[in-house]
Amino acid sequence: MKRWLMLALGVNAHAGVTLGLFGLPLVMPEIERHFGVSLVVAGIMANAPALGVMVALVAWGALADRHGERLILGVGVGLAAVLFASVAFVERAWAVVVLLALAGAAGSAAMVGGGRIVLRWFEPPERGVAMGVRQVSFTLGMAVGAFALPPVALAYGLPGVLIVCACVSLLAAVLAGLFLAEPPRALSGSAAAATGSPYRQPALWRVHATSALHVVPQVVVSTYGVNCLVRTYGWDGVGAGQLFGVAAIGGAAVRVAVGRWSDRTGLRMRPLLLLTLGSVAVLALLITGTLTRTWLGPAMLALAAVTTVAGNGLAYLAAGELAGPSWAGRVLGTHNTVQNVVSLAVTPLAGVLITSTGFWAAFAAGLACALISLPVIPFRGESAAGL
Numbered sequence: 509m510k511r512w513l514m515l516a517l518g519v520n521a522h523a524g525v526t527l528g529l530f531g532l533p534l535v536m537p538e539i540e541r542h543f544g545v546s547l548v549v550a551g552i553m554a555n556a557p558a559l560g561v562m563v564a565l566v567a568w569g570a571l572a573d574r575h576g577e578r579l580i581l582g583v584g585v586g587l588a589a590v591l592f593a594s595v596a597f598v599e600r601a602w603a604v605v606v607l608l609a610l611a612g613a614a615g616s617a618a619m620v621g622g623g624r625i626v627l628r629w630f631e632p633p634e635r636g637v638a639m640g641v642r643q644v645s646f647t648l649g650m651a652v653g654a655f656a657l658p659p660v661a662l663a664y665g666l667p668g669v670l671i672v673c674a675c676v677s678l679l680a681a682v683l684a685g686l687f688l689a690e691p692p693r694a695l696s697g698s699a700a701a702a703t704g705s706p707y708r709q710p711a712l713w714r715v716h717a718t719s720a721l722h723v724v725p726q727v728v729v730s731t732y733g734v735n736c737l738v739r740t741y742g743w744d745g746v747g748a749g750q751l752f753g754v755a756a757i758g759g760a761a762v763r764v765a766v767g768r769w770s771d772r773t774g775l776r777m778r779p780l781l782l783l784t785l786g787s788v789a790v791l792a793l794l795i796t797g798t799l800t801r802t803w804l805g806p807a808m809l810a811l812a813a814v815t816t817v818a819g820n821g822l823a824y825l826a827a828g829e830l831a832g833p834s835w836a837g838r839v840l841g842t843h844n845t846v847q848n849v850v851s852l853a854v855t856p857l858a859g860v861l862i863t864s865t866g867f868w869a870a871f872a873a874g875l876a877c878a879l880i881s882l883p884v885i886p887f888r889g890e891s892a893a894g895l
Contacts, residue, residue, distance in 0.1 A: 526649025584617025640767025
């Protein structure tokens with residue numbers, strides 16, 4: 509039972525810091541208004557935490573491999589809370605970007621620590637569900653953000669949003685620092701547990717590459733979905749945020765179900781392949797709905813918010829299992845770093861594409877990357893014993 513408490517603390521830390529790290533796109537219209545900037549610049553500001561996440565994940569992973577999750581979650585998420593609060597009192601756009609990037613570097617500790625909790629506290633037949641629950645931390649944070657941040661922005665402006673993010677992160681950091689513990693024993697079934705770099709395995713490189721390609725549709729939908737509903741369909745910001753909140757709740761259930769599916773089969777990549785095929789179909793319908801401006805657009809946008817992220821936990825778990833316990837922190841840090849590098853590049857490029865061509869073009873770019881990922885997924889030869 510204790511392992512589930514440890515997982516809950518990791519989920520709470522990741523969900524809490526997610527509001528500030530990834531929830532700001534939900535109030536992007538307020539960012540545009542507050543600073544008087546264009547959509548492209550607002551997109552860069554809203555995703556500035558990814559700058560810090562990109563450079564800090566591997567370092568946090570190395571610290572976690574050496575010192576455990578308690579230290580990095582308490583210190584990292586706590587420092588992120590202080591930085592979010594600082595941003596609330598800054599008016600210059602460049603200073604906001606710098607402080608949010610630093611907050612991203614600090615808060616990214618939760619992204620590594622939560623994954624290691626699953627690998628260190630759970631046996632392989634439970635890891636799919638446990639990682640699905642762990643991945644719900646992001647979905648949970650985004651769901652809370654979708655329901656809470658737009659109304660806060662409406663009532664108190666951007667500073668109010670940042671103070672809320674700071675308070676939630678601080679509470680999560682205190683709980684993790686006080687109650688996280690080390691597992692009582694080493695677990696069985698970890699690949700590459702002995703010596704040598706896990707990067708000698710081609711499958712690990714392909715898992716990283718698959719996730720990098722999957723980031724493109726995720727970023728397009730999560731960053732610009734609210735704006736698409738506001739600008740294309742005339743929705744208000746609160747209603748658009750609530751639609752994404754409902755989608756996030758559905759996504760949480762889907763992630764746990766997908767984890768259970770992978771545990772029952774003992775496979776990680778074959779379920780990911782099927783989920784990717786589902787995302788391809790949804791994105792194709794989303795493009796059609798956006799071009800025709802029919803009800804199909806909002807419906808598929810909500811569904812895409814679920815399907816494009818449903819397989820994240822499987823890829824993340826596969827990377828950790830291929831890494832083994834002595835490399836897990838660094839490999840999981842690298843995995844998330846690759847994703848954030850792609851996210852950082854895609855965000856402004858998608859903004860330019862939307863401004864020049866339309867939202868449908870950005871969704872089409874996401875569809876293309878999902879299609880390209882299909883032959884990259886290392887599902888051939890996969891067995892219940894591992895990749």
